[in-house]
Amino acid sequence: MALKAVHVSDVPNLDQVHENASALYASRFSKGVEFNKTAYKIPKFLVVGHRGHGMNSLQSSDRRMKAIKENSITSFKAAAKFPLDFIEFDVQVTNDDCPVIFHDDMILFEENSTIFEKRVTELSLSEFLLCGPQKEAGKEGKPLLRKNKDGKIVRWEVERDDSLCTLQDAFLQVEPSLGFNIELKFDDYIVYQQDQLIRVLQAILKVVFEYGNDRPILFSSFHPDAALLVRKLQSAYPVFFLTNGGNEIYYDTRRNSLEEAAKVCLEGGLQGIVSEVRGIFRNPGVVNKIKDAQLSLLTYGKLNNVSEAVYMQHLMGIDGVIVDLVQEITEAVSDMIQPSNPSGEDSLGEGNGVGEVKSKPQFSQRELSFLLKLIPELIQ
Structure with a gap:
């Protein structure tokens, strides 16, 4: 894939990109997080709904992957019924400057x-909708279609x-x-x-700052220069750099490894990395390096x-983690990851009137070290 880099340092007069940008974009902070110029501290293990309640995989035999239209208000509201911290969705801008939510x-679409x-970005808002x-x-839209990975x-x-x-x-x-x-x-195929x-x-940002109020918000992007630029344009919300973690190779070397991703973040003042989970499991030693650099780390992917x-x-x-199976993973996180009772005792369920112990897997440091060594081989 060819992607030409446009470095933020090459953008002239960046401080004048938006009138009074620093005053407008520095005054609102997400609640429930600690955020400053050097670090963004996530106070708990986050579960994020991918494209809302989960992405659509139309070729999948799993009905859950075709249950609710991804990146839709219905999907977002369905996700909100579970103990999620965030929903993730994709934003593009139409040719008449309206931010819309769509992944591809x-x-x-079909007409006559x-x-x-x-291209979504070549349509006007009315054409998109x-x-x-x-x-x-009573109004009928143009039927939507999608291209599977096999081109069908x-x-x-x-x-x-x-x-x-x-x-x-x-x-x-x-x-x-x-x-x-x-x-x-x-x-990836356009030189911006x-x-x-x-633009x-x-x-x-205009929509975010008009309607964001106190909602927790974070930005992320696979495009390194877009991530760096949005960090320059505002300081109210954290910016994470998205990476495949070395699973795919790109023309822009900044996209090709977790080490490069960390370098982009540290040099540009970004607050964290979102990596494809296999990149982490293949190289588990990088996690401590990222944490030592005071960068937050989220993951996405089928695993x-x-x-x-x-x-x-x-x-x-x-x-x-960013997940598709929202119900299943939020339940698992609640069972396995939530803190124990202050007394230190395991929590009890109430099934059939008899207390059921919900136990967490317990690993010694030696066992954990063994698992970390084993996981890269399993992923291969």
């Missing part, structure tokens, strides 16, 4: 029996569908105590000029839908 770079494929189910009763185009059909939405919709309609992990979405990045980020893998990350000192 390209949107596929013809399939069209267009005409795709899929419509909010207005299928209808985007889920059990609980919903219309496409904007970032503003999410702020206005989702429980305000639920945190937002806003992924700043950019296409600095003015393009600035997109300003449009997003985060396995409760044992999540618990292992908790033991390793990772700060949180």
Whole structure:
């Protein structure tokens, strides 16, 4: 994949990018976290809902992956029913400067029996919202389709569908105590000029600061320069750098390892890293290095839908996980990770009127060291 780097240091007059930016963007902080110029301290093990209640995998035989339309208000509200800390979703900006929530770079829809494929960022807001189910009763939208990994185009059909939405919709309609992990979405195959990045980020920040209020918010992006730039443009919310952790190789070397990701964060004043979980399991020794650098560390990936893998990350000192199976993983975290009673006794269940001990796996330091050595071999 080709991606040309545009370094923030090359952006002229960055302080004048937005009028009174420092005053506007430095006054609001997320509640429930400790955040300053040097560190962002996460006070507990976070569970984050991926694209809300979970991503859609239309080719999957698992009904849970096709239950609710991803990145929708319905998905966000469904996720809010569980003890999540944040929901993660993808934000792009239409050609008339409206931030919308959609994962794929390209949107596929059917019109007059013809399939069209267009970039989300090349559509106007009205054109974008005409795709899929419509909010207005009796109005029919253009059927949405999606391209599977094998290239096959299928209808985007889920059990609980919903219309496409904007970032503003999410702020206005989702429980305000639920945190937002806003992924700043950019296409790997496009070379973005600095003015393009600035336009997109300003449009997003305008909505965030108008409607964010006291909601916990953090930004993340796979695009290193977008992450660095949004950190320059505001100091109210933490910025995390997204990385595949070396699972894929990119033209921009800053994207190719956890070590490079940490370097980007430290040089640009970012607060943390979000890594594909296999990158962590293949190189568990990097976790302590990241923590020693006072960087927060979250993970994403299919392995985060396995409760044992999540618990292992908790033991390793990772700060949180982004998951698709929201109900299953929040229950597992509650059973395995929540602090014990102040008395030190295990909590008791109430099944059938008889107390049931909910025990946590206990590992000695020697056993934990053995598991950390074993995991990279298992991942391979």
